[in-house]
Amino acid sequence: MQVPPDDTPLDVDRLRRQLLVHARHLRSAGIDWLPVATSPFAVAPMQPVTFPVAASESDDGREIASADSNGDELSIEQRRLALATLAAEVAACTRCAELCSTRTQTVFADGPVGAELCFLGEAPGADEDAQGLPFVGAAGQLLNKIIAASGFRREDVYICNILKCRPPGNRTPLANEAANCRAFLERQLELAAPKYIVAMGSCAAGNLLQSTLSVGKLRGRFHDYKGIPVMVTYHPAYLLPHRSPEKKREVWDDMKMLLTKMGRPIPQKA
Numbered sequence: 536m537q538v539p540p541d542d543t544p545l546d547v548d549r550l551r552r553q554l555l556v557h558a559r560h561l562r563s564a565g566i567d568w569l570p571v572a573t574s575p576f577a578v579a580p581m582q583p584v585t586f587p588v589a590a591s592e593s594d595d596g597r598e599i600a601s602a603d604s605n606g607d608e609l610s611i612e613q614r615r616l617a618l619a620t621l622a623a624e625v626a627a628c629t630r631c632a633e634l635c636s637t638r639t640q641t642v643f644a645d646g647p648v649g650a651e652l653c654f655l656g657e658a659p660g661a662d663e664d665a666q667g668l669p670f671v672g673a674a675g676q677l678l679n680k681i682i683a684a685s686g687f688r689r690e691d692v693y694i695c696n697i698l699k700c701r702p703p704g705n706r707t708p709l710a711n712e713a714a715n716c717r718a719f720l721e722r723q724l725e726l727a728a729p730k731y732i733v734a735m736g737s738c739a740a741g742n743l744l745q746s747t748l749s750v751g752k753l754r755g756r757f758h759d760y761k762g763i764p765v766m767v768t769y770h771p772a773y774l775l776p777h778r779s780p781e782k783k784r785e786v787w788d789d790m791k792m793l794l795t796k797m798g799r800p801i802p803q804k805a
């Protein structure tokens with residue numbers, strides 16, 4: 536961030552916006568507080584700065600890093616910091632010329648490091664691009680219902696996309712864009728270290744598993760991504776009323792298969 540010369544009026548609103556965007560990127564990477572540096576202007580004892588969102592760690596021990604899931608020995612804190620660094624790298628990425636010129640901001644992830652379950656989607660849409668978080672639009676509301684109906688809390692699962700930038704007009708990501716972002720995704724999953732992945736939609740499933748099969752052909756069994764079981768199901772956007780809401784039943788069947796694999800109870804549908 537460039538500091539203006541002394542005679543330049545300070546644009547406090549702009550600085551505030553930049554800091555909020557930066558904090559949001561850190562928050563999405565799992566960083567929920569920052570130490571305050573010692574300042575000669577300090578008049579009171581320094582306290583950590585806490586982001587205005589509650590810490591999202593699981594309180595049942597599930598946030599402990601599965602350090603053995605990827606052969607990585609990093610602690611949770613090291614993973615958080617590495618993810619924050621990766622999120623900052625993503626925020627500055629210009630590999631896809633069109634996407635980086637049309638995005639409002641990159642969308643890295645939402646959820647705690649070391650979450651047992653990761654939901655993987657395609658790419659940010661308009662709402663996600665505006666808010667800097669994945670799955671906050673109409674499809675996100677439906678994903679929230681799927682998560683809750685399956686007995687999870689949204690704050691306990693890790694949510695991210697194949698692509699970190701919104702394709703204009705919500706078009707399908709191009710093959711070269713997915714390839715450009717692949718290394719970010721691989722490092723992100725390595726550091727987030729989920730024990731299970733739900734790949735939602737053909738783009739996410741095809742990219743993660745390097746498969747050209749349709750969702751219909753991939754669902755109903757578990758696949759493998761670097762030792763992590765992957766379940767494929769339909770993208771929540773596909774289940775919206777104007778598309779194929781009748782597929783919700785199949786998604787619920789998929790979630791029941793996942794819950795059984797995870798050894799979790801299957802909640803009774805309301």
Ligand code: SF4
Binds near residue numbers: 629635699712715
């Ligand atoms: S989609 Fe990924 S690779 Fe492409 S510009 Fe955005 S962050 Fe970079």
